[in-house]
Structures are given as C-alpha cells and as structure tokens.
Amino acid sequence: MKKKIIGIFAILILAGAAGVFAGYQWLEKYAETPLNITEETYFTLPAGTGRVGLAQLLVDKKLVTDIKPFPWLLRVKPELGGFKAGTYQIKSGMSVKDLLLLLRSGREAQFSIRFIEGTRMKDWLPLLEQANYLEHSLKGLNERQIAERLDINDPQHPEGWLYPDTYNYTAGTTDIALLKRAHNRMKVAIDEIWAGREENLPYKTPYEMMIMASIIEKETALDSERDKVASVFINRMRIGMKLQTDPTVIYGMGELYNGNITRKDLTTPTAYNTYVIDRLPPTPIAMPGIASLKAAAHPAKTPYLYFVADGKGGHTFTTNLQSHNQAVRTYLQTLRAGK
Secondary structure, three states: OHHHHHHHHHHHHHHHHHHHHHHHHHHHHHHOOEOOOOOOEEEEEOOOOOHHHHHHHHHHOOOOOOOOOHHHHHHHOHHHOOOOOEEEEEOOOOEHHHHHHHHHHOOOOOEEEEOOOOOOHHHHHHHHHHOOOOEOOOOOOOHHHHHHHOOOOOOOOOOOOOOOOEEEEOOOOEHHHHHHHHHHHHHHHHHHHHHOOOOOOOOOOHHHHHHHHHHHHHHOOOHHHHHHHHHHHHHHHHOOOOOOOHHHHHHHHHHHOOOOOOHHHHHOOOOOOOOOOOOOOOOOOOOOOHHHHHHHHOOOOOOOOEEEEOOOOOEEEEOOHHHHHHHHHHHHHHHHHHO
C-alpha cells in the first residue's frame, strides 16, 4: 500500500513537472510569435502605461490577436518587462519578444527633417508643419515672435540665424526645440569662424559676416566658387561700390516677386535693394551654410569686380565693366543656343 501511495505521488510530481514544462514551452512559443505586420510601422507607448494597458494596446493596434499568455510571459520572463514610454519603429518579422525588448531598451524611433542651405525662414516653417510626430507650437506666430522665442535679440529676425542641416528627433519633440538646436549650432559656427577670419575685412560685426555669407549662398551653389564670389563683394565694399546683387533685390520685393526682375525693380528703393543702398542689406537674405560662412571670412585674393553666369553651372569673373559686358553677351548667346 505504501509503495502504491509513493507511486501515485511520483506520478503526480512528474505530471506537474510535465505541465510546467508544457506551460513554459507555450510561453516560449508565444514570445517568438511574429507580430501581425507586413511592413515597417510605428508603435507609441504612452507614459504611465502598465502591463495590462500595453496588452490592450497590442490588441487595439492589431499587433497580436491573443493576449491571454501576455501577463504570464512577463511573470516567467521579467527581463522582458520594464518597458519605457515613447514611439518605436517596428519592422516586419519582429516577434512579441523582440517588441518587448525594444520597449525595454528605450531606443525610440528617430525621425529627421532637412533644412537646405540658401532657404529662408518662410521655407522652413511649412517643413516643420508637415513633419511627422513633431509637436507644433509655432502656428500663428510671425518671424519676429519666433525670433523672440529663440532669444534672438539683435536684431529680432530669425533669417540667417539657423544652421541648415539634417536634424534627427524623437516623437513629441517640439518645433521650437528643433529651431533652438539649429540656432545654437549657428551661434557656435559664427563665433568660431569670426574668431579665425582674415584680417582687415570690411565687416564691423559677426552679423555682417553672416549677411555676406547669405548673399554668397544665394549667388552660387559651387563650393569652388564661393571664395571668388566673396572676393567680388569684398572688393566692391573696399572701393565704395554698390554690391548690386539680384538676390537682395528679390528678398526686398517679398511677395511681389513673380520669378522675374525688371529694370524698374532694380531701381525701386527697398531696404534690401543693393543696386540702391550702400554696403550690406540690414539682415541676411537666407540661411547660409558652413561653406559660405567660411568664404565670407576667407575670401579669395582676386582683382575681380564682376561675375555673371556662364550657362554651364558656373560663373565668369572679370575685372572691368567692358569684360563683364562681353561675358554677359556670351552668356546670352549660350542661352539662345540651348533653346
């Protein structure tokens, strides 16, 4: 009888062990179950979400169909818990375990926005408005108000003060936070470049150097030409010649610019029309890149006073008006030949 009882206990223990093993295998299989996605997507876990809330979110988002094993999985494998709030990138083929490890890691999805050299504040704002997962706080603000939020005090105008580049961010980042990063980078770049500039340049302040860099940025897209373009404007400033650069006229025209500049436009006074005003315009006319900033601080040493497009993507540089007029005629002939 005693042996029979012992045998029964042994059977029960073995059965229990087998049940535990089967349960463990069940949870292991569940952990390796692929998520119900066929392409890359994003999953947002709100702050304060617990295990029950996460399980419900997975069902609501149709990432899993069965959540009954979910709480047991987290009990048996506590290393899969401790998840962090945020927005995460989920890829096809990821399992329930992969997702939980990702949420535990806190490695949020990175989004990016690209601000191009030579663009203006009015170009940046629509990009910010359209950016995915960015928190918007600038709607309805004008450029002066945005400058105030960026602590740009003198002058209160954001043009030129933001460093063009690609910026990565996580979901929930504010648009003003991105602009502050761009502003801080530009301040650092300006300070460094100003400190290492050539001697005897006709700039009174780092801000004037930035204004010059913005003009260079709008005049040429070729890095190999930037210092020569800078030399033309520096040479003109040194002899008291007007800068006479079309991009400043366009900027001063604002919404009146329709893609063409007329002779009347060149003679109509605005604060930015360098065919009319002396020296530099009052503010930058675009966001200059690092290459244009360096060119403004280190212009080439040339005798050039003029330049015009050569019809091949670059410019022809000349020292006198007669040669410049000939270069203009050559450029026009090249345009006609290309039609």
